[in-house]
Amino acid sequence: MNYQRFFEEAIDQIHAERRYRVFADLERIVGKFPRAIWRSNGKAEEITVWCSNDYLGMGQHPDVVAAMQKAAGNMGTGAGGTRNISGNNHPLVELEHELADLHGKEAGLVFTSGFVSNEAAISTIAKLLPNCLILSDELNHASMIEGVRRSGAEKKVFRHNDVGHLESLLQAAGRERAKLIVFESVYSMDGDIAPIAEIADLAEKYNAMTYIDEVHAVGMYGPRGGGITEREGLAHRIDIIEGTLAKAFGTLGGYITGTRSVVDAVRSYAPGFIFTTALPPAIAAATTASIRHLKNSQAERDAQQCQVTHTKQVLADAGLPVMESATHIVPILVGDPELCKMASDRLLGVHGIYIQPINYPTVPRGTERLRITPTPFHSNALVAELKEALVETWNALGIPYRTEGHTEVPKSERIVSLLVPQSGG
Numbered sequence: 001m002n003y004q005r006f007f008e009e010a011i012d013q014i015h016a017e018r019r020y021r022v023f024a025d026l027e028r029i030v031g032k033f034p035r036a037i038w039r040s041n042g043k044a045e046e047i048t049v050w051c052s053n054d055y056l057g058m059g060q061h062p063d064v065v066a067a068m069q070k071a072a073g074n075m076g077t078g079a080g081g082t083r084n085i086s087g088n089n090h091p092l093v094e095l096e097h098e099l100a101d102l103h104g105k106e107a108g109l110v111f112t113s114g115f116v117s118n119e120a121a122i123s124t125i126a127k128l129l130p131n132c133l134i135l136s137d138e139l140n141h142a143s144m145i146e147g148v149r150r151s152g153a154e155k156k157v158f159r160h161n162d163v164g165h166l167e168s169l170l171q172a173a174g175r176e177r178a179k180l181i182v183f184e185s186v187y188s189m190d191g192d193i194a195p196i197a198e199i200a201d202l203a204e205k206y207n208a209m210t211y212i213d214e215v216h217a218v219g220m221y222g223p224r225g226g227g228i229t230e231r232e233g234l235a236h237r238i239d240i241i242e243g244t245l246a247k248a249f250g251t252l253g254g255y256i257t258g259t260r261s262v263v264d265a266v267r268s269y270a271p272g273f274i275f276t277t278a279l280p281p282a283i284a285a286a287t288t289a290s291i292r293h294l295k296n297s298q299a300e301r302d303a304q305q306c307q308v309t310h311t312k313q314v315l316a317d318a319g320l321p322v323m324e325s326a327t328h329i330v331p332i333l334v335g336d337p338e339l340c341k342m343a344s345d346r347l348l349g350v351h352g353i354y355i356q357p358i359n360y361p362t363v364p365r366g367t368e369r370l371r372i373t374p375t376p377f378h379s380n381a382l383v384a385e386l387k388e389a390l391v392e393t394w395n396a397l398g399i400p401y402r403t404e405g406h407t408e409v410p411k412s413e414r415i416v417s418l419l420v421p422q423s424g425g
Contacts, residue, residue: 018337019359024348030065033057033377038354047352048382050372055220055328056300057377058290059250068251071285079278091284096255098291102218102226103241105257109267110284112276114215114244115143117254120272121242122147122182122211128265129153129178135169135208137161137183137194144182144213153180160187163198170206179208185228186216189363189371191325193228200237211240219248220301220328225294245283249290253279303376304328311374311383318387319401320394323369330372331358332390334399340368343393351389 014020026049027037034049034057058064071091080086092110099108111117122144126132132153136144139160148155156173158166166181173179181203183194196212203210214227222230227243229235240262245253256266267273294300308328315332316322323331334340340357347353347370355370363369374383394401 017360018341019361021359024354024356026354028060030060033060034375034382036354038348038352045352047348047354048385049354050374050378050386051355051370052373052375053216053247054250055248055373055375056250056294056304057375058219058248058294058300061250061290061293063293064250064286064290067289068282068286072280072282075281077280077282079280081277082275083278084274086278089278089281089284091281091288092279095284095288095291098288099243099255100257102224102291102295103230103243103257104226104235105241106260107263108255108257109263109273110245110279111254111256111273112279113252114213114242114246114254115146116272116276117242117244117256118143118213119147119150120270121240121256121266122180123150123272124266124270125209125211125240125262126151126153126180128269129180129209132178132180133173135166135179135181139187139190140182140184141188141213141215144184148182161192161194163195163202166199167202167206170202170208173206175207179206180211181208182211182213184213184216186214186327186329188216188329189331189358189369190323191327191329191331193326196229196232196234196238200234204237209239210237211242212238213242215242215244215247215254216327216329218243219291219294220304223298224296225291225301245287245290248294249287251283251287251290253283253287300376304374307374307376307378307383310380311372311378311386314383314387315372315390316402318391320387320390321400321402328373330374332370332372334368334370335366336399337365337368339397339399340370342397343370343399346393346396347389351385351392353386353389 025039029035035046036049037044038047079089096108096110126134134148134153134155136148136155136157137160138157156169158169185194217227219225221228226235229238240256240258242256245251312322312330321333323333334343337359340359344355344357347355355372358371359368
């Protein structure tokens, strides 16, 4: 049997569907964010990154870099193993206290990534609840869907942000059955926000637990960066708040916060926690420095929101198909996988602008897009350069401009199967 043939055919299939992914070789430059060095075909040139999830540039903040360097110098580079073997390194203990405080919860638990935190926590919580029914938003991230799948619990998928549909499913389940509602605050591909208060109302009405993914909102919203739940005064009404350390906080890892009993149960039962090496102390120390800074500084959030608003307006005024978004995520609709990849390649090769194409299965077919994430460091001059580059690219490739006041993908077209979940990261 030719085993390699199966892998080659799998890759050929992705090529045939025009969704093969190529990752640019980039080297970020401390002090020059969002500039980076792009290496290709033996050449190196400086380009501008417009799609980073380091939303506030905290990955290069002097305090964060200094905290990482100091911890590595004092404690070395690794954690030494799983926590079961090596114990808790002290910076990790401090980080978990900081995260619990951020969300007003009793306890926090840190994982090696946001994917692992969702997969491990959702699957473990649902397994520990007898005859649990999971109610999952249809556009939940791949990590949440994997957690639902691994739990083995019965699931019901409710239409995206549709509280009426969710209530009908809760009502059918009855108050006495254990129920876990899993959803996100900010959905990363469309940039829309969940009706958190309404979902919390339903959870209380029908006696369900709630689990919210705030990965694209922590650090970004609320007076201390606690996310949409903090901004709207709802954190106390959500049972488990999950987040990432790898986006607005600028480092690496994921976490959950909740009551001591829930967090301790996940710590004690989740294989994804028990058998995984802990985060190194340097990363934990850097993350704590980032969180503490953003708890006390609104400047980064204000500047970022200002540049997001400015970018949306400039691109919309140019007639580009800016999709409706209530957050810092600025999607530009292309609607064709090959054109989307060609646009990305042209922006990088001709204009020195890096925006990774977003194609199926991250988004449904026909909704392929460029996903732009302005930061406080994307100046008005850079926004003007982006606009000119996009207009030239749209004209060169014949991509349609906006035909109405705004461009929005109908919700009926945004349905993503559980078998091909969103995976925007």
